[in-house]
Amino acid sequence: MLERTPMTKRDPAERRTDFNEVALGYQAAEAQAEASRCLNCRNAPCVKGCPVGINIPQFVTKIAAGDFAAAATIIKKQNSLPAICGRVCPQEEQCEGVCTLARLQKPIAIGALERFAADYDRKECAACATPVPAAATDAAPVTSCSRTGKSVAVIGSGPAGLTVAADLACRGHEVVVYEALHAPGGVLSYGIPQFRLPKEIVHAEVDYVKSLGVEFRTNAIIGQTYTLEELRDRYDAIFIGTGAGLPYFLGIPGENLNGVYSANEFLTRVNLMKAYLFPEYATPVCVGKKVTVVGAGNTAMDSARTALRLGADEVTLVYRRTRAEMPARAEEIENAVEEGVILKLQTNPTALINDGKGWVRSMTCIRTEQGAPDASGRCRPVDIPNSEHTIETDTVIVATGQGPNPLLTRNCSALEVSRKGCLIVDPQTGQTNLPGVFAGGDIVSGGATVIAAMGAGRRAAMAIHEMLTARTLTASHD
Numbered sequence: 001m002l003e004r005t006p007m008t009k010r011d012p013a014e015r016r017t018d019f020n021e022v023a024l025g026y027q028a029a030e031a032q033a034e035a036s037r038c039l040n041c042r043n044a045p046c047v048k049g050c051p052v053g054i055n056i057p058q059f060v061t062k063i064a065a066g067d068f069a070a071a072a073t074i075i076k077k078q079n080s081l082p083a084i085c086g087r088v089c090p091q092e093e094q095c096e097g098v099c100t101l102a103r104l105q106k107p108i109a110i111g112a113l114e115r116f117a118a119d120y121d122r123k124e125c126a127a128c129a130t131p132v133p134a135a136a137t138d139a140a141p142v143t144s145c146s147r148t149g150k151s152v153a154v155i156g157s158g159p160a161g162l163t164v165a166a167d168l169a170c171r172g173h174e175v176v177v178y179e180a181l182h183a184p185g186g187v188l189s190y191g192i193p194q195f196r197l198p199k200e201i202v203h204a205e206v207d208y209v210k211s212l213g214v215e216f217r218t219n220a221i222i223g224q225t226y227t228l229e230e231l232r233d234r235y236d237a238i239f240i241g242t243g244a245g246l247p248y249f250l251g252i253p254g255e256n257l258n259g260v261y262s263a264n265e266f267l268t269r270v271n272l273m274k275a276y277l278f279p280e281y282a283t284p285v286c287v288g289k290k291v292t293v294v295g296a297g298n299t300a301m302d303s304a305r306t307a308l309r310l311g312a313d314e315v316t317l318v319y320r321r322t323r324a325e326m327p328a329r330a331e332e333i334e335n336a337v338e339e340g341v342i343l344k345l346q347t348n349p350t351a352l353i354n355d356g357k358g359w360v361r362s363m364t365c366i367r368t369e370q371g372a373p374d375a376s377g378r379c380r381p382v383d384i385p386n387s388e389h390t391i392e393t394d395t396v397i398v399a400t401g402q403g404p405n406p407l408l409t410r411n412c413s414a415l416e417v418s419r420k421g422c423l424i425v426d427p428q429t430g431q432t433n434l435p436g437v438f439a440g441g442d443i444v445s446g447g448a449t450v451i452a453a454m455g456a457g458r459r460a461a462m463a464i465h466e467m468l469t470a471r472t473l474t475a476s477h478d
Contacts, residue, residue: 004106005034012338016308019194019276022335023087028068031116034109035064041100046110049098051455052163054078056095056110063113072121075114080166081159081205081454083122084188086115087197089451090329122204148172150468153235155222155408158186159450160241160441162209163457164464169212171465176235178220180407183272186243187442188450190272191264193302195309196332199271223411228437237436237464240423241457244442245405249398250294254352259288259360263295263303263399270306288394289313292363294349295399296326301333303397304341315341316391320348320368320381344391346370348383352396363391404443422446430460438464 008024009015015022026034038060046056054075062071075082091097091111099107151174154161162184165175183189185202210216222228222242231238247262249255266285269275273283291307293300296319304315317336319326323345326333337343346368355361367387370379404421416424416433423432423439430438440456442448 002033002037004037004109005030007109007112009335012335012340015195016305016339019309021198022195025119026112026116028066028120031063031068031113032066035060035113037101038064038108039100045098045100046095046108049095050078051094051451052078052458054095054114059117060108060110060113063117068117068120069124071113071117075117076121078458079114079454080163080209081450082114083118083201084159084197084205085451085454086111086113086118087201088192090449092329094451122201147174148468150174150236151176151234152237152239152464152468153178153231154239154241155231156180156186156241156243156441156443157184157206157216158188158241158243158441158453160243160453160457160460161186161239162206163454164239164241164440164461165214166209166212167458167461168464169209169214171461173465173468175213176215176217178222178226178231179216179218180221180242181272182218184216184218186241190268191299191302193267193271193306194276195305196302221407223408228408228412228415232434232436236468237438239430239457239460239464240408240432240437240439240443241441241453242405242408242443243453244402244447246403246421247398248401248403250349250400252349252351254354254360255398257352257354257360258358259286259394260352260396261398263293263299263397264402266303266397267299267306270310276306276310285310286395287312290393291315291395291397292391292393293317293397293399295319295401296321296328297399297401298328298332299402300397300399301328301336301341303399305336305339307395307397308339308341312395316344316393317341318344318347318349318363318365318391320346321378322346322370325378346381348381350388353390360394360396361392363393363396365389365391402442402447404446420446428459429463430456431463436467 040057044057059071059074095110096107101107152168154165154177157177157179165177169175184206188202247264269285274281275283275285278284287310291312293304304317307315347365348368349363349365351364352360353362367384368381371382374380409415409417423444425432425439425444430440432439438460440460441453
């Protein structure tokens, strides 16, 4: 049986000096070799492991046969953002995690193959491409885009919003997407660095959604620029996908010092406001010589690797648990270490120290050890007495998670929210407590993955379509 085909990456010493993409993707022969490993399992566990239900064996078979355009068409029936998902989704926990080959050797590189098909489609088929309608169900795909006369407002243009917009546009509904920032894409634009997800990929996927007839309105903050009630008066249905844009902090002394960033602010300045191109763009970000990132998720890895590229001499990542418990993808941890990020594990920050001029100069920490499991099932970190120590640092980036964006919910008290500020919805349909108002993605789940948000968007789009179709049928019988 063939070994898994590795994907070529750029040399760490070279890539840490620029923002170009790290992984180079498969060449055609590599993609075909990898696709030929697929067993075409009858029960297709990989499909069940995909939150949006892509027919993985079918598109992989097309790649093996050299029909790359057909592979892309199959993917787009279920996924309107394949080039994005192929790069940033945690396939190892989803489709690849349940691949039958994983029991024998390494699973099929489904994410890399999805990326290959999407990139081929974008580069080779752009001139002749026609929109591929999303499937209404696996058994009954939409085959036309006849107009229904119904309109839907989508609030937020992240992965959930883009998915809902594409699915509903392909079902014939008029869709308008409202985005608070000056560019569409949500977390895809402001949260993920260029070296992991190039902005031209995001732009291309957004352009695809636009090609389906979706209208985008940027600089539109729902709750301020427009109220939710105004949109409810104007549209037949609403989907809320405003994401998790509220950063969590550590709650320790000194977090208000200069030189301390939330990862949200830091990455937004770099990714969306192009601080890395200063002075070409007048949006600089101050990065010191010794940067400390607190956290161990993908956002922490993105922040640490970005700081290196902005000229930091030393970047240290502080995490209170062990490496085995780091929530970031193994690939991203490996890339960070290759590029020179220092992992300081089982270490818990306790305070940030002022240099006397209002800037951070150091971080005091205490070492930890593994205690009894907590509610999550992971071992709770316990402070080790008399292990206090100091880390010199002049920039601190806090990447310890984020919660739901509160801008909309604070200005619409009628929406039912949880204690943590998440919208409460029907888990099957995404319906909120307000008739005709649906929601999905991080505003419901808290910080999660791109593909999970897309899965929630697909379920909500189906429910919205069924509601609007029922209304249309009812009206036709009156």
